[in-house]
Amino acid sequence: MDTNGPIKPPETPSPTELILQQKKDALQGLPQVGGDGGDGILAQLSSNPFFTAGFGLAGLGAAATFAQRGFKRSADLIRRRMLVDVEINIKDDSYPWFLQWMTVYQQSQLNGRAPSVAAAAAAAAAASSEKIGWMERLLRKFTPGMRQLSIQTQKVEHANGAIQTQFTLIPGPGKHILRYKNAFVFVNRVRESSSRDMQSGRPWETVTLTTLYSHRHIFEEMFSEAHAVAAKSHEGKTRIYNSWGAEWSQFGHPRRKRPLTSVILDEGVKERIVEDVRDFLDSGKWYYDRGIPYRRGYLLHGPPGSGKSSFIQALAGELDYDIAILNLSERGLTDDRLNHLLTIIPNRTLVLLEDVDAAFSNRRTQTEEDGYRGANVTFSGLLNALDGVASAEERIIFLTTNHADRLDEALVRPGRVDMTVRLGEASRYQVAALWDRFYSEFDANGVYKDRFLDRLAGLGLIEDRDGHKADVAKTVSTAALQGLFLYNKGDMERAIKSADSLAQSIYH
Numbered sequence: 001m002d003t004n005g006p007i008k009p010p011e012t013p014s015p016t017e018l019i020l021q022q023k024k025d026a027l028q029g030l031p032q033v034g035g036d037g038g039d040g041i042l043a044q045l046s047s048n049p050f051f052t053a054g055f056g057l058a059g060l061g062a063a064a065t066f067a068q069r070g071f072k073r074s075a076d077l078i079r080r081r082m083l084v085d086v087e088i089n090i091k092d093d094s095y096p097w098f099l100q101w102m103t104v105y106q107q108s109q110l111n112g113r114a115p116s117v118a119a120a121a122a123a124a125a126a127a128s129s130e131k132i133g134w135m136e137r138l139l140r141k142f143t144p145g146m147r148q149l150s151i152q153t154q155k156v157e158h159a160n161g162a163i164q165t166q167f168t169l170i171p172g173p174g175k176h177i178l179r180y181k182n183a184f185v186f187v188n189r190v191r192e193s194s195s196r197d198m199q200s201g202r203p204w205e206t207v208t209l210t211t212l213y214s215h216r217h218i219f220e221e222m223f224s225e226a227h228a229v230a231a232k233s234h235e236g237k238t239r240i241y242n243s244w245g246a247e248w249s250q251f252g253h254p255r256r257k258r259p260l261t262s263v264i265l266d267e268g269v270k271e272r273i274v275e276d277v278r279d280f281l282d283s284g285k286w287y288y289d290r291g292i293p294y295r296r297g298y299l300l301h302g303p304p305g306s307g308k309s310s311f312i313q314a315l316a317g318e319l320d321y322d323i324a325i326l327n328l329s330e331r332g333l334t335d336d337r338l339n340h341l342l343t344i345i346p347n348r349t350l351v352l353l354e355d356v357d358a359a360f361s362n363r364r365t366q367t368e369e370d371g372y373r374g375a376n377v378t379f380s381g382l383l384n385a386l387d388g389v390a391s392a393e394e395r396i397i398f399l400t401t402n403h404a405d406r407l408d409e410a411l412v413r414p415g416r417v418d419m420t421v422r423l424g425e426a427s428r429y430q431v432a433a434l435w436d437r438f439y440s441e442f443d444a445n446g447v448y449k450d451r452f453l454d455r456l457a458g459l460g461l462i463e464d465r466d467g468h469k470a471d472v473a474k475t476v477s478t479a480a481l482q483g484l485f486l487y488n489k490g491d492m493e494r495a496i497k498s499a500d501s502l503a504q505s506i507y508h
Helices: 016-030 039-045 049-082 094-110 120-128 136-141 218-233 269-281 285-287 308-319 334-341 356-360 379-387 427-441 447-458 478-487 494-508
Strands: 085-088 149-157 163-170 176-181 183-196 201-214 241-245 246-251 295-301 322-327 349-354 394-403 418-424
Touching: 039 085, 094 176, 094 201, 163 322, 201 218, 201 494, 241 285, 246 418, 246 427, 269 295, 269 308, 269 418, 295 308, 308 322, 308 349, 308 394, 356 394, 427 447, 427 478, 478 494
Parallel strands: 241 322, 295 394, 295 418, 322 349, 349 394
Antiparallel strands: 085 201, 149 163, 176 183, 183 201, 241 246
16 A cells, blocks of 8 residues: 555646647657757758868858958058059150159169269269268169160251161160169059050050158159259250141250351341340230230241351250241141141240241142142131130240242231341351351451452452442352351361352352
């Protein structure tokens, strides 16, 4: 007999409890997610080698993509914060300056000369007496030399027709490293093969300079030095520009300045023109205050060989100006192109328009011997280019012609041509000055000079001592006289005897 009491019958579950128990039994029969058993979904997937391999690769790819994006953004952020870029394109004036300066600078740096090209002369003496420090020697070892170079070829045509070819090495397209004042500059010159300059037709080029942001001040110093080097290379020289398409292009190397004293004009003519040009250059404010266009025009006319072009070249040297030459009879020169060229004249440049009388014959309807039939400058186009609404200011233009009688009064009026000067045949004054240039050291007393002058006067080529000339139709140019003196340099007697042959060549 049980002492704990009677045995109670099991309790009958309620209908709700029965339903809950059935659902629980059904769920226990399904595969479990997780749990200690190996029959869950995650356990089955993890035991599948194909799934784990694919999931791992996908995870690695995603991680690599996120890492790459993060690295790129970090690099861009660091670049923006720590680096600075300067870009120069081929259209900028500083482009050739920098390429030339970079070659000269790096060569001087690696050869142990002064680190600054502009200060090379001042530092030469100090560099020879002081030893190079260990830091400079270390930096030189880490300064790479340029390995990609280009050759810049220029052909210079001399007065005697000889052509001299000159070569210059400049940094070629590619990547270079330059050290400037202990700052390393990354230089990248890029030449676009598919893109060209529309005006010149040359491939489009850019040079990008990169350095630390903290060294950004060196760019201004670098370009100032490059400009100083370019100016020094042109010091004492006159640059000649001619038209190339729709822009001005330097013609050959700069020429040595011609002294103004080397051009012999009639008495007082040269001084009068120089004085007028100088007065114009000093009167800019006067023109602007009165609303007058600040430009000046000069017409030099006379027979060939009278010194028109020579005087303009000497005047440019005297004023430290360059010369832009444009021949109005040039094939294909149109009114629009002329107007455009006269609005983009380089700074401190005299404009020389040669054969200005060519614009007075409208050749639009003429066909040349070789079949060319094209547009040329018209008279109205020339007038508009000189003083039209779109014409440029701060400009000095010299017009030359051998046929002044062909010019229209509309061209030679003030505002277009402000001074007209005729450079004619050689006078007695000019011949005497030319003789002194060639024979002053041999003829100190002027005895041979008087003989030569009297001989020319007797032949009717120049006026006599009283200022009278026997025959005004008989003339001689200063160019012909200079040729005679050049042929007989150092021999005054032969020069005097050559006067007869000079007269015969003129008469015939």
